[in-house]
Structures are given as structure tokens and as C-alpha cells.
Amino acid sequence: MTAFVPAIPRGDGWAATARQERGTAVPGDLTDFAEFVEASLPGLLRYGHALTGNPHDAADLVQTVLEKIGSRWSHVLHKTGDPLAYVRRSMANAHISKWRRLRRENLVADIPEPNAFTPTDPFEHEPLWQALRDLPPRQRAVIVLRYYEGLSEAEIAESLGVSPGTVKSQASKAIASLRGKLRGDQETEGREAV
Amino acid sequence: MNDWDGDDRLGAELRRLFGDERLDMNPRADSGKAIVAGAQRRRKRRAAMATGGGTLAVLALVGGTLAVSTLRGGDEPANVPPAAMPQTSPTTSQALSSPSSSVDATQSEAEEPGPSGSAEPPDAPASPPESSWSSASSSPPSMGTKFVDPTLGPEGYRELSLGMSFGDANSTGLISTTRMMPPSSGTPCSTYRVSDGTDAVSDVTISEANGIVRFRAAEAKTADGIGAGSSLEQLRSTYPDLTTESSGYSASAGANARYSFAVTDETVTDLQLVAVSSDC
Numbered sequence: 099m100t101a102f103v104p105a106i107p108r109g110d111g112w113a114a115t116a117r118q119e120r121g122t123a124v125p126g127d128l129t130d131f132a133e134f135v136e137a138s139l140p141g142l143l144r145y146g147h148a149l150t151g152n153p154h155d156a157a158d159l160v161q162t163v164l165e166k167i168g169s170r171w172s173h174v175l176h177k178t179g180d181p182l183a184y185v186r187r188s189m190a191n192a193h194i195s196k197w198r199r200l201r202r203e204n205l206v207a208d209i210p211e212p213n214a215f216t217p218t219d220p221f222e223h224e225p226l227w228q229a230l231r232d233l234p235p236r237q238r239a240v241i242v243l244r245y246y247e248g249l250s251e252a253e254i255a256e257s258l259g260v261s262p263g264t265v266k267s268q269a270s271k272a273i274a275s276l277r278g279k280l281r282g283d284q285e286t287e288g289r290e291a292v
Numbered sequence: 293m294n295d296w297d298g299d300d301r302l303g304a305e306l307r308r309l310f311g312d313e314r315l316d317m318n319p320r321a322d323s324g325k326a327i328v329a330g331a332q333r334r335r336k337r338r339a340a341m342a343t344g345g346g347t348l349a350v351l352a353l354v355g356g357t358l359a360v361s362t363l364r365g366g367d368e369p370a371n372v373p374p375a376a377m378p379q380t381s382p383t384t385s386q387a388l389s390s391p392s393s394s395v396d397a398t399q400s401e402a403e404e405p406g407p408s409g410s411a412e413p414p415d416a417p418a419s420p421p422e423s424s425w426s427s428a429s430s431s432p433p434s435m436g437t438k439f440v441d442p443t444l445g446p447e448g449y450r451e452l453s454l455g456m457s458f459g460d461a462n463s464t465g466l467i468s469t470t471r472m473m474p475p476s477s478g479t480p481c482s483t484y485r486v487s488d489g490t491d492a493v494s495d496v497t498i499s500e501a502n503g504i505v506r507f508r509a510a511e512a513k514t515a516d517g518i519g520a521g522s523s524l525e526q527l528r529s530t531y532p533d534l535t536t537e538s539s540g541y542s543a544s545a546g547a548n549a550r551y552s553f554a555v556t557d558e559t560v561t562d563l564q565l566v567a568v569s570s571d572c
Contacts, residue, residue: 128328135324143317148310153317154483158495161327168331169338195561220314226305236556245306276302 131171135164138182145186148246149193149239151231163188186247187257190239194258229279237272240265337489441519442492444512444565446545448504449486449493454549454567455503458482467496481505481572497572505570509563514551524558542566 139160146156167174167185178184221227230238236258243254251269255262447453451464461467461484468487481499486492490511497506513519516530528534531543531551540554545565554562 128332131331132324132328135327139319139324139327140316143319144315147315147317156317157323158483158485161323161330162494164327165330165334168328169334171331195556221312224309226309230309241306242310245303246310273302280302 127172127175128168130175131168134171134181135168138185141182142185142189145242145246146189148242149189151227151238159189159193163192190243190257191259194235194239225280226276229276232279233272233275237268237275240268241272241276244269441517442490442512443515444493444507444509444519444563445515446549446551446565448565449507449509449512450488452486452493452496452504452507454505454507454565456498457503458498458500461496461498461504499570499572501571502567502569505567505572507565509565512563514545514563518551518553518560519563520561522560524555524560527553527555527560 142160142164143153143156146160147153150156150159163185167181167188174181174184230241233241239258240254243249243257244251249257251262251265255265258265443449448456450466452461452466462469466486466488467484469484480501481497483495483497485495492510492512494508494510496504496508499505509519511520513522514530518527518530527541531541534541534543537552540552540560540562542550542552545551548568550566550568552562552564552566553560
């Protein structure tokens with residue numbers, strides 16, 4: 099039935115046929131999803147802020163991931179007993195896979211000096227926050243999953259779909275880099291290469 | 293060495309930082325609605341594609357703009373009226389960019405848990421029938437029509453081009469000006485979602501002084517067919533002039549721009565078109 103659609107449906111025909119075909123687009127589960135979003139949004143934004151390091155990326159990340167998950171909400175509910183955890187894991191993965199990694203390294207690199215328009219970063223005077231900002235996304239995600247979410251090494255590996263060995267090595271690099279930066283700040287006020 | 297527990301002080305510091313109330317963000321009152329609407333839009337698009345993918349491609353090639361406006365009708369935000377679509381006779385690029393939505397709609401689902409290039413986590417959602425994790429061209433529709441990836445060319449995407457002012461960009465009807473968070477006051481640059489009904493390009497960054505300075509592709513590829521999902525080998529052979537960057541590579545795209553490719557595990561994971569002169 100799906101293989102050939104000889105006539106070209108127009109207008110409402112698209113949606114109507116599709117709905118029939120897929121059995122989706124039931125508004126009921128979107129009502130449920132709306133409630134879920136209402137309840138979880140503040141926490142997810144906060145988590146996104148920790149993951150991405152800035153509010154704008156956090157908002158974009160949360161919106162993108164929730165829209166995707168919402169579009170298959172009943173499937174997600176069916177699949178997992180804990181949709182919130184599922185959303186958070188999706189966020190961590192989305193952040194790693196394609197999130198803005200170039201923005202910091204490319205665009206920011208073009209402006210050596212801060213200008214008057216730079217918005218105030220509430221964590222401006224937190225060396226640790228600044229050090230976290232320089233971690234590659236995957237390392238940062240490992241740190242956030244560990245210290246924000248409190249996950250174990252095995253749980254992190256499962257969440258990110260990587261081996262425990264990878265988690266361990268990413269964590270080692272991240273911790274070493276954070277330590278190095280913090281030490282560098284303390285001693286010389288200078289920067290230390292990653 | 294076990295870094296997790298070996299440094300309690302750093303761990304304690306990290307926990308303190310992540311518990312800090314300054315991480316709190318206040319969602320805008322209407323953001324829930326925006327998300328639900330977005331979810332619905334994705335769902336409709338996918339559902340429509342599930343039945344009509346091949347047909348749509350043909351329809352789009354015959355009359356690209358018609359297909360797009362039909363598809364978008366009713367589920368786009370009010371500020372992006374379907375009428376904003378140019379009603380000129382379909383050019384090649386228009387016709388080619390529209391069928392992409394069907395590919396994107398299914399392909400984008402694969403992005404949920406599971407980083408590119410590594411094993412999928414056990415809870416990765418089952419993909420819709422014709423979903424393909426690899427290149428879009430590998431999943432031809434039932435009627436055998438050839439899909440062509442949407443293109444992020446050296447000038448830009450569709451009617452959006454590098455250097456275009458916010459006003460001009462906005463009047464194309466291709467960008468969404470609603471954001472979940474209001475832009476920071478005084479920032480010379482803002483990022484706007486591209487909402488043309490496809491997942492080709494996810495957003496553009498617009499500087500007050502320099503106009504559009506950056507395109508971030510989602511599923512779109514360069515004119516030479518390189519984008520997320522391409523192998524490092526393909527990237528290298530397509531762009532012999534590659535320059536190494538910290539998380540990937542860049543290649544020049546005309547005199548005033550460059551393509552930036554993020555590469556993870558030998559696979560391109562992110563494509564951006566970046567203006568050489570940018571104050572963002």
C-alpha cells in the first residue's frame with residue numbers, strides 16, 4: 099500500500115493519508131507531552147546550561163531534542179519507563195554529536211579582544227567554569243554526567259553508547275586538563291595548552 | 293589511574309559548581325507551546341513522507357514551490373506564511389531542496405541517543421522504516437526518484453546568503469525569529485533558527501555589522517556533496533586544500549568564506565559555512 103501512490107494527493111490529502119497510514123498524529127499523547135515539557139523544562143534547561151556552557155546553546159539544545167522526542171512521544175514512552183532520563187541522555191548525545199563545537203573554536207577565534215557588547219557571563223570569575231568551557235564536548239559531557247547527574251562510569255558508557263574504556267580515558271583527559279588549567283591560573287595567571 | 297575518585301577536591305568543586313543556582317534558566321512562558329508545535333510539525337512531516345516520499349519528489353521536481361507550500365501549510369508558525377515562498381517558476385535549486393525534507397525527516401530521527409560513529413546505546417529508538425543513518429542518497433524512495441541532498445553552497449542556503457542583513461534575511465521567510473530565550477541585550481550577533489520546513493540548515497548567525505556570518509548545516513551538504521556523515525577520506529579527496537583545525541578541518545569556500553567541518557571518528561559530524569570577516 100505504501101509502495102506506489104499513483105495519484106498525487108493535494109492539500110489535505112497529504113495529512114489525511116499519512117495519518118491513516120502511520121496511525122500517528124494522535125493529539126492525545128501530545129497533550130501528555132505538553133505536560134511533560136511544562137514540568138521538566140526548567141530542569142532540562144539547567145542541565146543544558148551545564149552541558150553546553152551557555153544559556154543560548156542550552157535553549158537551542160533543549161528545544162531541538164524535545165521536538166524530536168515529542169514527535170515520537172508514544173513510542174518513547176513505550177520504550178522507556180523514564181522519559182526524563184531518556185531526554186537527558188539524548189541531550190548529552192546531541193551535544194556531543196553536532197553541537198556548536200565549531201562556534202567556540204572558529205568564530206570566537208576571530209575576535210581576540212573582548213568587546214563592549216560581550217554579555218556578562220555569570221560565571222566570569224569561576225576559573226573552573228572557564229576551564230570546563232575549553233573541554234571538547236565529549237569530555238565535558240562525561241564530566242557533566244558524572245558530577246551533575248551522578249552517574250557511574252558504566253552508566254555513562256551506556257548513556258553515550260561508548261565503551262567504559264572510552265569513558266575512562268575521556269575522564270582522565272578531562273580531569274587532567276581541568277587540573278592543569280586551574281593550576282595554571284593559580285600560579286601564573288596564564289594559560290596552559292590542553 | 294582512577295581520576296574519578298582520586299581527586300576529591302576537584303570532584304567536590306565540580307559538584308558545587310553544578311549545584312550553583314546561577315545555572316538556573318527561566319523558560320519563557322510560551323516555550324512549552326513552541327516545543328509541542330515543533331514536535332507536531334516534525335511528526336506531520338514524517339507521516340506525510342512515509343506515504344508520499346516518492347510521489348513528493350516527483351511533484352517537487354515538477355513544481356517545487358507548490359510541493360513545499362502544500363507541505364508546510366497549517367503547521368508553520370504564523371510568522372512564516374507559506375506565501376513567503378517565492379512563487380517563481382521552479383529553479384533547479386528549489387526543486388532539489390524540497391524533496392530533501394523527506395530524507396531529513398526520517399534521517400534526523402537517528403540523531404537521538406548514540407553519537408555518530410560509535411555503537412548505538414541500547415535504548416536508541418527504533419528508526420522509521422526508511423530511515424538511514426548513512427548518507428541520504430542511500431535510501432532511494434519507492435518510485436526510484438533520485439533524492440539530492442540539500443546544498444549549503446559557498447554563498448549560503450536558498451535565498452539566504454552570507455552578508456545578508458537581518459531585515460533581508462527575515463523577509464525571505466526562511467528564518468524564525470522566535471527564540472526560546474530572548475537574545476542577550478547588547479550582543480552584536482544573534483542566532484536564528486532556519487525554519488523552511490526542512491532540516492537542511494539548522495540556523496544562521498547574524499551580526500549587526502556584517503549580516504549573516506555563519507550557516508550551520510543540519511543535513512545539508514556542500515555543493516560537492518560533503519556534510520555530516522561523509523567520511524574523512526571523502527572530505528580529503530574532495531577538498532585537497534584542507535586546513536587542520538582543533539576539532540576538524542576547514543576548506544575555503546570562495547574569497548570571503550570557508551567551510552568548517554567537525555570530524556569525529558573519521559566521520560564528518562558538522563558542517564558550517566563561515567564568513568571570513570566576522571565580529572561574532
